[in-house]
Amino acid sequence: xxxxTQSPKYLFRKEGQNVTLSCExxxxxDAMYWYRQDPGQGLRLIYYSxxxxxxxxxxxxxxxxxxxxxxxxxxxxxxxxxxxxTAFYLxxxxxxxxxxxxxxxxxxxxxxx
Amino acid sequence: xxxxTQPTSMDCAEGRAANLPCNHSTISGNEYVYWYRQIHSQGPxxxxxxxxxxxxxxxxxxxxxxxxxxxxxxxxHATLRDTAVYYCIVRLxxxxxxxxxxxxxxxxxxx
Numbered sequence: 001x002x003x004x005t006q007s008p009k010y011l012f013r014k015e016g017q018n019v020t021l022s023c024e025x026x027x028x029x030d031a032m033y034w035y036r037q038d039p040g041q042g043l044r045l046i047y048y049s050x051x052x053x054x055x056x057x058x059x060x061x062x063x064x065x066x067x068x069x070x071x072x073x074x075x076x077x078x079x080x081x082x083x084x085x086t087a088f089y090l091x092x093x094x095x096x097x098x099x100x101x102x103x104x105x106x107x108x109x110x111x112x113x
Numbered sequence: 114x115x116x117x118t119q120p121t122s123m124d125c126a127e128g129r130a131a132n133l134p135c136n137h138s139t140i141s142g143n144e145y146v147y148w149y150r151q152i153h154s155q156g157p158x159x160x161x162x163x164x165x166x167x168x169x170x171x172x173x174x175x176x177x178x179x180x181x182x183x184x185x186x187x188x189x190h191a192t193l194r195d196t197a198v199y200y201c202i203v204r205l206x207x208x209x210x211x212x213x214x215x216x217x218x219x220x221x222x223x224x
């Protein structure tokens with residue numbers, strides 16, 4: 001089945017450790033996005049990518065890094081520089097230049113202790 | 114992308130129509146209006162989108178004003194399962210598509 005998959009669903013890390021969240025899509029979508037969501041808040045854009053080997057910062061990119069080596073994959077690394085990493089992280093993908101919707105993964109809940 | 118403004122929360126009685134407003138007064142001519150919803154702790158789900166004309170699908174209707182500065186999402190017969198946060202966003206469909214969301218409207222459908 002086509003879709004967008006985030007893994008793992010829950011992730012626990014110790015403070016000071018880097019952690020990488022996975023996002024894979026088999027929809028042949030050009031664009032991929034990462035969002036952060038805090039309790040009771042909306043989605044805030046971290047990074048987005050519209051083509052392989054290229055990506056742009058969103059509104060809250062500090063303390064995060066991404067790569068786009070393959071069209072279907074857009075991993076997000078939460079680095080030790082991110083001061084408040086505990087949050088719900090959502091990945092999305094969409095076609096460019098097309099009048100269609102974006103698809104979201106089911107999210108990864110990261111808890112840093 | 115243009116910014117959107119939505120009420121923070123709304124209530125609706127089960128079985129009645131839910132009308133969710135969205136203001137996008139700075140929308141440009143080639144930006145589409147999209148609606149998504151997010152049920153607690155899940156990924157957002159696409160509902161509907163439009164450019165100028167009103168749109169309807171199996172989930173909802175979208176009414177866009179003639180000047181395109183606002184729109185209304187209509188859930189014709191709200192059920193308890195429609196309780197969610199509803200996001201209105203505007204998107205360019207070109208190579209500068211950053212797809213930003215606001216805080217959305219928390220709709221609570223009550224029995």
